[in-house]
Amino acid sequence: MKKMSLLTVIGILSLTLGIMSCSEKPADQSEESQTTQITEAQLTIHGMECGSCENLIQTEVGNLEGVEYIKASAPDSSAVVRFDAAMVDTSAISRAIEAKGYKVIKYQY
Numbered sequence: 001m002k003k004m005s006l007l008t009v010i011g012i013l014s015l016t017l018g019i020m021s022c023s024e025k026p027a028d029q030s031e032e033s034q035t036t037q038i039t040e041a042q043l044t045i046h047g048m049e050c051g052s053c054e055n056l057i058q059t060e061v062g063n064l065e066g067v068e069y070i071k072a073s074a075p076d077s078s079a080v081v082r083f084d085a086a087m088v089d090t091s092a093i094s095r096a097i098e099a100k101g102y103k104v105i106k107y108q109y
């Protein structure tokens, strides 16, 4: 009886440790490093006239998945956008802006 229960305890312990070490590995290491491709671009945008134009573009582009940062400037007819090129591309950004009636002229990197 004593031997049996000791073996059972050891069995449970090693099973628990096995599960723990197993669940640690895949989650932490692999995900983050490979799949991000942070890119920063300056856009020339025609049609912005005031602060609410800036806000609208910032909201629309900022809502796209993969866009980290956007700052639009009506006086400069430009915006700076930082995005993960692995998740979103410039044509999706342009579509979001042009859907609101503005015109994307170019991207500079």
Ligand SMILES: [Cu+2]
Pocket: 048, 049, 050, 051, 052, 053, 054
């Ligand atoms: Cu405006």
